Amino acid sequence: MTTMMAEPCGPAEIAGGLDRLEERVRQDLDWLELPAKNWVPERRLEGQVVRDVVIIGGGMAGLTVSGTLLRYGVRNQIVYDREPAGREGPWxxxxxxxxLRSPKTLPGPCMGLPSLTFRAWYEARFGADAWIALTRIPRETWMEYLGWLRRILELPVQNETELAGVAAHDDGLLALTVRRAGVEERVLCRHLVLATGRDGLGGAYVPPVIAALPRACYAHSSEPIDFAALRGRRVVVVGAGASAMDNAATALEMGAARVDLLIRRKDLPRVNKFTGIGSAGVVHGFVGLPDAWKWRFLDYTLAAQTPPPRPSTLRVSRHENAHFHLNCALRAIAVENGALRIETSRGTLGADFIIAATGFAADMGRRPEFAGFADKVRLWGDRFRPEAADMPSGGLNAELAGSPDLGPGFAFQEREEGCCPFLKYIHCFCFPATLSHGKVSGDIPAISEGADRLARQVVRSLFVEDRAVHYENLESFSVAELQGDEWVDAPLPQEA
Structure with a gap:
């Protein structure tokens, strides 16, 4: 992995600091007897070893699931990521x-070990004074930390490999088609974990009025953008969230002549509602709420929206050629003489390029690798209709209605009983799991708790399915604790 600077003109590294921390990590793992020994019976089929778990996505979520499974002794696993090493996830x-938006003090993907926290890693590299001086974590530094986690835990990640298909196989197994360097391979597994991020069950959402434009005229905020090519040009950013501010600021810093932000709302949201009630109660209790209360909580927070961070917003507004347009809905766009003519609810403006910072859509039908089961997955809208009183937004939230209705271990469930039995072996550990499980499958604060919840269910499933083998092992176990020479059988005393 390419070494990255911790911060521009950042602190100097402490000689030998990381070596000492890594020795501490190894000691912690040794004291806890981790990773646990493998206890899952090996399966072979058609000359191939069956993986107990395959994880798709080697970013923060996938690494945390992998490490937690190793902690529980599930060693026959592999993590696939389509990006090269060091480029997993969005960072x-x-x-x-x-x-990062999150406070630097959050434990994040440490899986309960203090020596695996970001703070332990950062102080080992740069010292305690540098930690005190650090305000927020540079995203490149966070990426480097995740790479260190992968290395020190020896997590089984295979890069530049993507999932191309999922199908049922004999004996309740899953047959995956994975593609690497253009070559497809079949992998058999017992459980599949989709740790695929914000767009994990769909993709970027681009409003139809933008998507109808020639492709050279726009980009979604999650796509590669040649910001250098926007120097001296007029850029419009659609959206008011964090990614809208980040992309607008990047365009301005790279020399865009003018940047206009089109914001439908009459005002920017000011309060991050869900963060305000963050607690262990929310992390562990949300999953136990009645359905109507789950819906009510998330409908309210989605309606309120998450405000863009103050530093990100100031990063835009400090430029004189940045313009915020509130209560400004996009209506139509036309291409005229190589430029864009944009009609809004507040008038018309010209531009050369549009960035759609418009989020993601959970639409499994967009993903060819899910073609074998996408229409069989039960969504919340298939079985639950909230009462009007449970919809603070004032209407049925399409995003919530389209969320997968997941079981206790983040597993998909069948839309109709018997239509796709293998869905119970596919686990959705990405953002669309939020309505079923809360914010534990994508964000830094509770990622370890979410991974533990998933891993425990996988461990339970593996043991229950192999119960006959484990019982045979119980019967055949014959290592004697006693040798027979530890005592002498004495007669009872005779009564006088």
């Missing part, structure tokens, strides 16, 4: 913020 690909 150095399309995330354009300078620093």
């Amino acid at each position: 150095v690909r399309y995330a354009r913020m300078r620093t």
Whole structure:
């Protein structure tokens, strides 16, 4: 992995600091007897070893699931990621913020070990004074930390490999088609975990009025953008969230002549509602709420929206050629003489390029690798209709209605009983799991708790399915604790 600077003109590294931390990690793992020994019976079929778990996605979520499964002794696993090593997740690909939004003190993907926290790693590299001086975590530094986690835990990640298909196989197994360097391979597994991020069950959402334009005229905020080519040009950013601010700021810093932000709302949201009630109660209790209360909580927070971070917004507004247009809905766009003519609810403006910072859509039908089962997955809208009182937004939230209705271990469930039995072996550990399980499958604060919840269910399933083998092992176990020479059988005393 390419070494990255912790911060521009950042602190100097402490000689030998990381070596000492890594020795501490090894000691912690040794004291806890981790990773646990493998206890899952090996399966072979057609000359191939069957993987107990395959994880798709080697970013933060996938690494945390992998490490937690190893902690529980599930060693026959593999993690596939389509990106090269060091580019997993959004951090150095399309995330354009300078620093993470989350506080630096969160334990994140440490899986309960203090020596695996970001703080332990950062202080080992740069010292305690540098930690105190650090305000927010630079995203490149976070990426480097995740790479260190992968290395120190020896997580089984195979890069530049993507999932191409999923099908049922004999004996309740899953047959995966994976593609690497253009060559397809079949992999058999017992459980599949989709740790695929914000767009994990669909893709970027681009409003139809933008999507109808020639492809050279626009980009979604999650796509590669040649910001250098926007120098001296007029850029319109659609959206008001964090990614809208980050992309607008990047365009301005790269020399865009003018940047206009089109914002439908009459005002920017000011309060991050869900963060305000963050607690262990929310992390562990949300999953136990009645359906109507789950819906009510998330419908309210989605309606309120998450405000863009203050530093990100100031990063835009400090430029004189940045213009915020509130209560400004996009209506139509035309291409005229090589430029864009944009009609809004507040008038018309010209532009050369549009960036759609418009989020993601959970639409499994868009993903060819899910073609074998996408229409069999039960969604919340298939079985639950909230009462009007449970819809603070004032209407039925399409995003919530389209969320997968997941079981206790983040597993998909059948839309109709018996239509696709293998769905119970596919686990959705990405953002669309939020309505079923809360914010534990994608964000930094509770990622370890979410991974533990998933891993425990997988461990339970593997043991229950192999119960006959484990019983045979119980019967055949014959290592004697006693040798027979530890005592002498004495007669009872005779009564006088």
